[in-house]
Amino acid sequence: MPKSTDRHTHAFSVGHLARRPEAGSLVGLVLVYAFFAIMGGAVFIGAPGWSSWLNIAAEVGIVALPVGLLMIAGELDISVGSVIPASQMTAAIVSGYFGLPILLGIAAGLGVGLMVGYVNGLLVTRTSIPSLIITIGTMFGVMGFTLGFAVLIAGSTSVFLVPDPVTKLILGTFIGGMFNVSIFWWIAFAAVIFFVLHYAPIGNWIFALGGDRDSARNAGIPTAALTIRLYMLSGFAAAFVGILQLMTYQNAQVATGQSFIFNSIMCVVIGGVILTGGSGSVIGIVIGTATFAIVNQGIFFSGLDPNVGSVIIGALLLAAVLSNDGFRALALKYSTKKG
Amino acid sequence: MNFKAKALAAATAVALMSTGAMAQDIAVIAGSVEDAFMDKIKKGVDDATTMVTANGGTVQYLRTQNYENFGPDLVTLINQAVAQGVKGIAIPVWVPDAQIPALQAARDAGIVIMQYNSGLPVMKDVGAINYFGSDEYAAGFGGGKYLAEQGAKHILCHIQVPGAINLTERCKGVTDGAAEAGAKVTVLETPPNLDGDVTGTAEAFKAAFIGDSSIDAMVSCADFGAAAGANAVEQTGSKIMVSAFDFSPASLDRIKAGTQKMAIDQQPYLQGFLATSMLFAHLKYGTNISTNPVLTGPAIIDASNVDAVVAGAALGAR
Numbered sequence: 336m337p338k339s340t341d342r343h344t345h346a347f348s349v350g351h352l353a354r355r356p357e358a359g360s361l362v363g364l365v366l367v368y369a370f371f372a373i374m375g376g377a378v379f380i381g382a383p384g385w386s387s388w389l390n391i392a393a394e395v396g397i398v399a400l401p402v403g404l405l406m407i408a409g410e411l412d413i414s415v416g417s418v419i420p421a422s423q424m425t426a427a428i429v430s431g432y433f434g435l436p437i438l439l440g441i442a443a444g445l446g447v448g449l450m451v452g453y454v455n456g457l458l459v460t461r462t463s464i465p466s467l468i469i470t471i472g473t474m475f476g477v478m479g480f481t482l483g484f485a486v487l488i489a490g491s492t493s494v495f496l497v498p499d500p501v502t503k504l505i506l507g508t509f510i511g512g513m514f515n516v517s518i519f520w521w522i523a524f525a526a527v528i529f530f531v532l533h534y535a536p537i538g539n540w541i542f543a544l545g546g547d548r549d550s551a552r553n554a555g556i557p558t559a560a561l562t563i564r565l566y567m568l569s570g571f572a573a574a575f576v577g578i579l580q581l582m583t584y585q586n587a588q589v590a591t592g593q594s595f596i597f598n599s600i601m602c603v604v605i606g607g608v609i610l611t612g613g614s615g616s617v618i619g620i621v622i623g624t625a626t627f628a629i630v631n632q633g634i635f636f637s638g639l640d641p642n643v644g645s646v647i648i649g650a651l652l653l654a655a656v657l658s659n660d661g662f663r664a665l666a667l668k669y670s671t672k673k674g
Numbered sequence: 675m676n677f678k679a680k681a682l683a684a685a686t687a688v689a690l691m692s693t694g695a696m697a698q699d700i701a702v703i704a705g706s707v708e709d710a711f712m713d714k715i716k717k718g719v720d721d722a723t724t725m726v727t728a729n730g731g732t733v734q735y736l737r738t739q740n741y742e743n744f745g746p747d748l749v750t751l752i753n754q755a756v757a758q759g760v761k762g763i764a765i766p767v768w769v770p771d772a773q774i775p776a777l778q779a780a781r782d783a784g785i786v787i788m789q790y791n792s793g794l795p796v797m798k799d800v801g802a803i804n805y806f807g808s809d810e811y812a813a814g815f816g817g818g819k820y821l822a823e824q825g826a827k828h829i830l831c832h833i834q835v836p837g838a839i840n841l842t843e844r845c846k847g848v849t850d851g852a853a854e855a856g857a858k859v860t861v862l863e864t865p866p867n868l869d870g871d872v873t874g875t876a877e878a879f880k881a882a883f884i885g886d887s888s889i890d891a892m893v894s895c896a897d898f899g900a901a902a903g904a905n906a907v908e909q910t911g912s913k914i915m916v917s918a919f920d921f922s923p924a925s926l927d928r929i930k931a932g933t934q935k936m937a938i939d940q941q942p943y944l945q946g947f948l949a950t951s952m953l954f955a956h957l958k959y960g961t962n963i964s965t966n967p968v969l970t971g972p973a974i975i976d977a978s979n980v981d982a983v984v985a986g987a988a989l990g991a992r
Contacts, residue, residue, distance in 0.1 A: 387877045492710035493922035586924035594871040635881030645865045
């Protein structure tokens with residue numbers, strides 16, 4: 336995204352920049368960071384501040400990326416909120432309660448995520464029920480199973496697991512005492528999904544799916560298989576976050592994860608993904624996640640009332656949707672001129 | 675059916691009804707089947723039921739399915755108990771507006787009400803004979819005083835749901851309890867979108883700890899807040915005392931390992947056990963406890979008694 340060179344040339348390139356879906360969110364990120372840098376001072380600009388918002392961004396970001404892909408494809412996934420506790424509880428029961436090898440526990444946890452994603456995808460493609468309703472349904476279903484099995488098997492809603500040093504190092508350690516290793520996993524997820532959406536042929540299929548599902552199917556895109564895979568990816572990512580949390584806090588609880596539902600959707604929307612599908616970018620989702628995390632944590636460094644943070648996030652969300660429309664109109668104007 | 679048989683049937687029915695009237699049948703109404711806290715209450719009810727049945731009474735244990743339609747669901751359970759002809763009902767009052775009219779109607783029909791776990795302020799309106807539970811303010815007071823006596827000078831009190839009345843009461847208690855032993859308290863309310871999010875809450879604590887280096891202790895109104903607090907302490911390398919209301923097996927492990935100072939327990943087992951057994955004893959033997967209300971908390975769990983709590987937790991009572 337060579338934006339600085341674009342800006343020096345004429346209107347044609349401004350149009351090119353504005354057409355990028357993440358243009359509006361980048362402006363938001365810069366403004367928000369500047370605001371909290373001034374309010375939070377040296378501590379927020381330094382390592383404690385960066386580690387603070389990056390640690391938050393990493394976890395919600397890993398979930399937001401595939402949720403964003405789904406939203407670009409015109410679907411929602413609410414079930415991530417209960418996949419996180421389901422995967423960590425599964426892993427904790429397998430490896431902590433039964434004492435089986437940790438890799439088996441992790442595989443079981445991730446498997447739960449893939450399975451929930453597969454069921455979601457199947458229901459979305461086989462029925463005409465909106466994905467919002469389907470994934471709310473699976474969310475409650477998975478929540479019930481997690482709670483039921485946890486109490487039935489482990490006799491508690493909270494299960495303990497002490498990972499071996501290597502697993503802890505890879506999945507749940509704090510580098511320099513502050514930076515959670517999850518940040519690197521977020522970068523890895525972003526890189527892979529960036530390639531998938533913007534370079535692999537499947538990326539164009541995803542955009543086509545969100546643009547017009549029927550036309551996409553008529554054009555020969557395997558829409559059902561693609562939707563199922565996207566849901567499996569989102570289930571996998573949520574399960575992965577569950578595993579990261581388990582290795583970090585060494586404890587699985589049935590009641591975690593609900594906050595990820597709205598937080599992930601907000602990151603995606605702030606990142607410039609259009610709610611009706613068909614438009615968005617991975618860079619935008621990453622920027623949206625960073626913006627969300629900076630507001631969320633910056634507030635605690637700024638000395639402002641934490642409730643102000645919720646107000647700012649709400650305002651950002653509305654501003655993002657409005658500017659999406661504004662930038663899209665601008666982009667269409669310039670592309671018309673070009674044509 | 676001839677006359678003799680009819681008379682016999684009638685006599686049997688009368689005999690059955692009269693034994694029904696003689697027996698001390700009671701109903702215990704509780705919260706959602708999905709709520710783990712309620713399982714500890716159930717353990718207490720189960721143990722008391724053994725005593726009740728041994729003395730010729732019965733206990734009907736009724737729980738709501740979830741908390742989605744809580745007020746009306748509770749009223750349905752109260753009416754169900756009344757229709758079954760119980761002599762006493764043990765119940766927490768969570769939704770006073772919905773529950774009080776139904777409970778007053780039950781009382782007017784001669785049913786004795788015993789209250790537990792929740793609704794201490796509305797006990798008079800309910801007309802309950804006693805209350806077994808905790809008082810949020812008293813629990814906070816005990817916790818704040820404990821931390822101050824352990825050397826804390828500046829305590830952070832964490833509220834995970836801003837505006838929740840019971841949590842505000844807890845932190846108010848912490849503030850007054852700490853003040854009595856010479857410590858001050860700062861309340862930190864994290865936004866609702868961090869509720870249950872350990873990482874987000876840990877980072878919020880980290881910011882607070884870095885922002886004010888005079889903080890030397892923290893108490894969270896949520897059990898997960900202790901996990902977040904322990905993590906923030908680890909990240910900042912400080913020696914801040916971590917504590918929380920309620921606890922999980924992981925909290926007990928942290929208390930054993932020394933990364934959590936204490937947990938404030940309201941002993942739900944006792945609430946279920948005492949409400950059930952004392953209601954039955956009142957109906958059967960006419961006993962009354964002169965202490966009213968009976969507070970089952972705060973019980974402080976720290977390194978000195980954690981092993982006993984772990985043993986109790988393994989048995990499902992703690």
